[in-house]
Amino acid sequence: MIGKIYNKIAFKLISLVLFGLLVSTMLFSYLGSKLIHLLLEQTNEISGTQVVNIFNIYSAVIIITPIVAFISIFLLGINQKVKYLKYITNSVRGVKDEVYLEELSLKGNDEITELAKSINIMSSRLKENHEEEKKIEQVKNDLIVAVSHDLKTPLTSIIGYLELLNQNTDAYREKDREYLNIVYEKSISLKKLINELFEYTKLTNDYIVLEKVHFNIAILVNQVVGEYMHFLKEKNISVEIESQSQELWCEIDVQRIMRVLDNIIKNAEKYSFENTKLKISMLEVENNIKITFQNVGEHIKKEELEKIFYKMYRLDKARSLENEGSGLGLAISKKIVELHGGKLWADCEGNTIKFHIILQKA
Numbered sequence: 137m138i139g140k141i142y143n144k145i146a147f148k149l150i151s152l153v154l155f156g157l158l159v160s161t162m163l164f165s166y167l168g169s170k171l172i173h174l175l176l177e178q179t180n181e182i183s184g185t186q187v188v189n190i191f192n193i194y195s196a197v198i199i200i201t202p203i204v205a206f207i208s209i210f211l212l213g214i215n216q217k218v219k220y221l222k223y224i225t226n227s228v229r230g231v232k233d234e235v236y237l238e239e240l241s242l243k244g245n246d247e248i249t250e251l252a253k254s255i256n257i258m259s260s261r262l263k264e265n266h267e268e269e270k271k272i273e274q275v276k277n278d279l280i281v282a283v284s285h286d287l288k289t290p291l292t293s294i295i296g297y298l299e300l301l302n303q304n305t306d307a308y309r310e311k312d313r314e315y316l317n318i319v320y321e322k323s324i325s326l327k328k329l330i331n332e333l334f335e336y337t338k339l340t341n342d343y344i345v346l347e348k349v350h351f352n353i354a355i356l357v358n359q360v361v362g363e364y365m366h367f368l369k370e371k372n373i374s375v376e377i378e379s380q381s382q383e384l385w386c387e388i389d390v391q392r393i394m395r396v397l398d399n400i401i402k403n404a405e406k407y408s409f410e411n412t413k414l415k416i417s418m419l420e421v422e423n424n425i426k427i428t429f430q431n432v433g434e435h436i437k438k439e440e441l442e443k444i445f446y447k448m449y450r451l452d453k454a455r456s457l458e459n460e461g462s463g464l465g466l467a468i469s470k471k472i473v474e475l476h477g478g479k480l481w482a483d484c485e486g487n488t489i490k491f492h493i494i495l496q497k498a
Contacts, residue, residue: 160202
């Protein structure tokens with residue numbers, strides 16, 4: 137590769153420099169001869185001081201002009217290569233936002249062109265891998281949807297029979313009733329997990345069409361908070377709601393956004409310390425509405441803040457055992473908000489945890 141670079145790029149640069157020097161030398165010689173000719177013609181007509189002044193001016197021109205000519209020739213010679221390198225650089229930068237790059241156009245036959253060819257080959261392989269991953273992901277999601285759907289029917293029957301058995305608990309010993317209740321509770325938990333897994337898969341594959349309506353989200357927030365007041369009071373968690381206005385209108389799927397609010401407030405209720413405050417603020421930011429939920433709980437490390445929105449992710453085993461759940465609530469919430477063209481994220485300073493929702497204002 138080094139030999140090729142020397143043979144092509146270095147050779148072209150050296151040739152360009154030699155050509156520039158040749159043109160500059162010829163220009164220097166031409167201007168010098170013109171100066172001598174001019175001085176010989178006017179020596180008898182002008183004074184010695186004027187001759188010196190003319191000589192100084194023309195000498196400066198003779199020196200500067202070849203230098204400018206050399207620089208201009210060099211810049212013009214490498215201009216196309218510089219533009220091509222910038223084009224490749226800007227295209228490669230796009231890999232941050234894209235899974236693969238669009239095919240680069242090929243210009244010339246040197247190492248820069250070879251680099252562009254290599255990038256095209258790499259991009260082509262990335263595209264093939266991405267398409268293959270999409271197919272595998274689609275097959276996996278279709279399988280999850282199918283299995284979840286197939287599990288619902290027998291599980292519903294099992295729960296139904298368990299409910300019938302629970303209606304006649306006098307016929308069982310105390311230990312049998314205890315086992316029966318455990319099986320029933322686990323069946324309900326399993327049903328909830330299957331439903332949430334089914335919903336998450338549909339959301340990530342755009343199987344769900346949002347039914348948007350013009351709605352005042354301030355009312356919705358107050359409604360969902362009201363439903364959790366009993367649970368919050370049990371832990372002595374006070375609630376403070378601040379809003380710039382009671383008229384915060386959005387185009388939303390009410391049931392889906394209610395699900396988001398429910399998940400976030402439930403999360404705050406579960407993991408907040410006792411005798412703390414849940415603070416909710418709603419305000420307009422340019423053409424958006426921002427809703428922030430702030431609670432006090434166990435510190436969440438920065439590297440884990442984004443992971444809490446991953447499906448099935450839990451911060452620690454001890455806390456997940458104490459507070460049962462599917463681990464899909466926040467992942468579902470994030471996807472719902474994104475389908476609305478909004479954003480959901482979290483940050484943590486000390487023991488203060490904040491969840492932020494951005495939705496477009498109607």
